[in-house]
């Protein structure tokens with residue numbers, strides 16, 4: 043008998059159900075996400091596009107467990123993030139997802155290897171195998187020969203690769219990226235997409251926000267567009 047990984051979701055890795063997010067600004071309310079529903083199949087590479095202010099980062103932050111919805115549900119398997127307390131959300135961030143941002147957020151005083159090793163420590167890897175695993179992760183992103191470089195001694199593309207290696211420290215099923223190529227030229231951007239595609243082909247579900255609509259079309263197997271906090275027709 044086939045065993046489903048997620049109760050009732052079958053091949054759906056992630057279900058967003060009638061999700062809304064409002065930000066209160068004094069007396070004003072900004073509706074950043076407005077009743078969004080979306081199923082993402084296991085092993086999908088989903089591209090998310092849309093104009094500035096359309097709610098892309100808001101959606102990603104909710105999927106990452108960095109923020110809470112105002113209404114609706116986010117199902118990862120049989121777990122609804124909207125129902126989790128902060129310790130549950132921390133567990134989600136630590137075990138289920140890897141997150142990559144436009145700014146690389148590397149620790150400037152640490153080498154590439156140390157930046158990855160810190161994440162491994164958070165993921166519970168003991169100090170013994172940590173170094174070896176960090177070297178392995180840097181190899182995975184093509185930076186085996188840059189392990190001892192500090193961020194200032196790396197190009198933007200290389201820094202983003204370190205950040206991706208760091209995001210892979212907990213071997214997440216999901217990789218969530220918010221404009222990972224936003225600070226990079228188009229050729230370097232393409233290299234990052236190639237890397238994401240490879241991580242996707244290894245079986246991960248990838249959700250990538252981008253402004254590179256032409257480029258992402260070559261790598262993602264599905265594109266959705268947000269417009270004023272709503273999903274536009276596909």
Ligand SMILES: Nc1ncnc2c1ncn2[C@@H]1O[C@H](COP(=O)(O)OP(=O)(O)OP(=O)(O)O)[C@@H](O)[C@H]1O
Pocket residue numbers: 065066067072073074092093094095096097098099100101
């Ligand atoms: N913390 C916040 N407090 C109040 N309003 C916010 C907050 N974060 C986002 N917003 C508002 O919510 C809307 C959606 O913002 P969001 O950052 O999700 O857009 P985005 O699609 O990621 O845009 P960009 O492409 O510029 O990154 C915007 O109108 C924004 O001003």
Ligand SMILES: [Mg+2]
Pocket residue numbers: 098099100220
């Ligand atoms: Mg954004």
